Amino acid sequence: MTALFESWGLPYDWAWFVSTMIGILVIALPLMLAVAMIIYADRKIWAAMALRRGPNVVGPWGLLQSFADGAKVFLQETIIPAAANKGLFLIAPIITFTVALIVWAVIPFAPGVVLADINIGLLYVLAASSIGVYGVIIAGWASNSKYPFYSALRAAAQMVSYEVSIGFVLISVVLWTGSFNMSAIVEGQRAHIFGFINGYGFNPLLFPMAVVFLISAMAETARTPFDLTEAESELVAGYQTEYSSMSFALYWLGEYANVILMCGLNAILFWGGWLPPVDWAPLYMVPGIIWFFAKLLFFFFVFSWVKATVPRYRYDQLMRLGWKVFLPLSLFWVFLVSGWLMLTRYGV
Amino acid sequence: MIQTIAFYLFAALVVASGTLTILARNPVHSVLWLILAFFNAAGLMILVGAEFIAMLLVIVYVGAVAVLFLFVVMMLDIDFAELRAGFAQYLPFGILLVLVLAAEMIFAIGAWKAGGIDMGSRIAPTPSEVPNIEAIGTLIYTRYLYIFEGAGLILLVALVGAIVLTHRTRGGVKAQNVTAQNMRRPEDAIRNVKPAVGQGVEL
Numbered sequence: 001m002t003a004l005f006e007s008w009g010l011p012y013d014w015a016w017f018v019s020t021m022i023g024i025l026v027i028a029l030p031l032m033l034a035v036a037m038i039i040y041a042d043r044k045i046w047a048a049m050a051l052r053r054g055p056n057v058v059g060p061w062g063l064l065q066s067f068a069d070g071a072k073v074f075l076q077e078t079i080i081p082a083a084a085n086k087g088l089f090l091i092a093p094i095i096t097f098t099v100a101l102i103v104w105a106v107i108p109f110a111p112g113v114v115l116a117d118i119n120i121g122l123l124y125v126l127a128a129s130s131i132g133v134y135g136v137i138i139a140g141w142a143s144n145s146k147y148p149f150y151s152a153l154r155a156a157a158q159m160v161s162y163e164v165s166i167g168f169v170l171i172s173v174v175l176w177t178g179s180f181n182m183s184a185i186v187e188g189q190r191a192h193i194f195g196f197i198n199g200y201g202f203n204p205l206l207f208p209m210a211v212v213f214l215i216s217a218m219a220e221t222a223r224t225p226f227d228l229t230e231a232e233s234e235l236v237a238g239y240q241t242e243y244s245s246m247s248f249a250l251y252w253l254g255e256y257a258n259v260i261l262m263c264g265l266n267a268i269l270f271w272g273g274w275l276p277p278v279d280w281a282p283l284y285m286v287p288g289i290i291w292f293f294a295k296l297l298f299f300f301f302v303f304s305w306v307k308a309t310v311p312r313y314r315y316d317q318l319m320r321l322g323w324k325v326f327l328p329l330s331l332f333w334v335f336l337v338s339g340w341l342m343l344t345r346y347g348v
Numbered sequence: 349m350i351q352t353i354a355f356y357l358f359a360a361l362v363v364a365s366g367t368l369t370i371l372a373r374n375p376v377h378s379v380l381w382l383i384l385a386f387f388n389a390a391g392l393m394i395l396v397g398a399e400f401i402a403m404l405l406v407i408v409y410v411g412a413v414a415v416l417f418l419f420v421v422m423m424l425d426i427d428f429a430e431l432r433a434g435f436a437q438y439l440p441f442g443i444l445l446v447l448v449l450a451a452e453m454i455f456a457i458g459a460w461k462a463g464g465i466d467m468g469s470r471i472a473p474t475p476s477e478v479p480n481i482e483a484i485g486t487l488i489y490t491r492y493l494y495i496f497e498g499a500g501l502i503l504l505v506a507l508v509g510a511i512v513l514t515h516r517t518r519g520g521v522k523a524q525n526v527t528a529q530n531m532r533r534p535e536d537a538i539r540n541v542k543p544a545v546g547q548g549v550e551l
Binding site: 011013014016017088118119120123124126127129130131133134137138141149152153156157160163180316320 | 349350351376377380383387390399400403404406407410411412415416418419422423479480481524526
């Protein structure tokens with residue numbers, strides 16, 4: 001697109017600037033719409049599993065429920081607690097929301113359809129998710145209230161712990177691909193098994209890592225069964241207790257944008273991203289973006305399914321799972337995968 | 349043009365947030381300014397083409413080290429008056445440190461400007477086509493392998509040392525044996541009884 005603007009007489013850097021801005025809007029605006037619809041889908045799935053109807057009043061089949069909620073929240077008053085640290089209190093939700101959006105810059109939706117095709121894509125994702133924790137910590141501290149503070153401490157420990165195992169899972173995928181570039185990772189999965197099945201997840205050596213990643217992704221986004229940060233029976237509403245109106249909505253949107261992102265990462269890292277499940281020519285007639293979204297939505301369904309069925313973990317169980325189970329397991333798997341690659345691909 | 353704007357933006361923010369790290373009255377604010385400084389330093393790294401270092405800076409310093417800083421500082425009960433009292437005492441030492449740092453920087457920049465080191469004698473001239481990660485990887489896993497592994501070993505020893513020094517085993521703590529819990533079968537835990545009316549069960 002940069003070339004198009006250049007042909008209109010703009011100098012290169014301004015052409016680049018304008019086309020990047022358009023690219024950001026093309027990703028971010030549909031993402032917000034997707035978040036609204038995925039919240040509706042989440043509530044519907046959850047309700048169906050609990051034999052309820054779920055939202056069904058606003059609009060046909062309740063489709064406009066999220067927009068009604070959004071409008072309600074938008075019209076509310078923003079309350080800032082008197083004892084809160086005002087500046088940080090207002091910045092915190094903005095951090096969460098922004099970080100949830102910036103990661104999408106490196107997500108490849110289809111061959112070549114990616115805003116920034118950088119060769120450190122996966123590291124960028126890790127870096128962005130490590131900034132994400134600040135939105136929560138700052139909110140907890142700036143609220144100057146005990147429940148948000150407890151929640152922030154829990155969130156910080158939880159996210160940092162599971163980031164470690166996610167890091168090792170990513171390393172085993174990167175070892176297999178030989179690149180940090182997201183598009184290269186997807187391409188590396190083409191005809192991965194027996195020459196016709198696409199996806200690292202079908203590789204018996206990488207499948208355990210796919211499972212670890214799925215569970216760690218739930219912990220990283222603080223979804224049930226790991227939603228200790230907003231355990232309502234212990235902490236009122238966790239770090240967002242003191243938030244109201246749009247500042248609350250920003251957390252809400254950011255959280256779901258992160259959930260969608262993690263589902264997308266699952267699809268990209270292990271299940272072939274935009275590639276069809278089987279390397280068979282007629283399947284390539286379906287555009288890649290549809291395969292990608294189908295996989296993403298499947299994993300979102302899995303997330304909702306888990307949310308509806310699995311009870312919440314206790315905090316010590318959560319920490320035990322992260323540090324005593326996933327960390328040694330994923331570390332050992334990095335060793336195993338690199339050993340296997342040394343034996344088969346590179347030759348000792 | 350955009351590079352220039354970005355450079356001045358990042359550089360000004362690094363300097364400003366670095367200054368505010370020192371000047372902030374609240375230690376939590378200090379840490380947050382420090383994080384902003386790290387983050388902008390990463391931006392500067394990207395501008396010079398060291399994207400791998402930039403990402404590591406964000407992942408390691410912002411994502412792990414500073415979180416722990418913040419964690420500790422948030423929970424500490426710090427007496428600000430006491431902190432201020434020690435200021436004069438440490439001032440000469442601080443000034444000395446600043447002078448040494450400034451002298452080193454000026455010296456380094458002067459040496460670089462003088463062009464004393466022959467560029468050809470450098471071990472690895474920066475390759476333009478090879479990505480950062482590959483360039484660093486080939487260097488540290490070949491030429492600097494032993495130094496790199498030594499650094500890793502030192503970190504491991506520090507890790508183990510920190511745990512050994514702070515770990516204490518207390519008696520009388522109720523802890524769970526997860527393996528034992530998982531190994532329990534329903535037969536071991538459940539007893540079927542049929543008590544007579546009014547008798548109750550023995551626990």
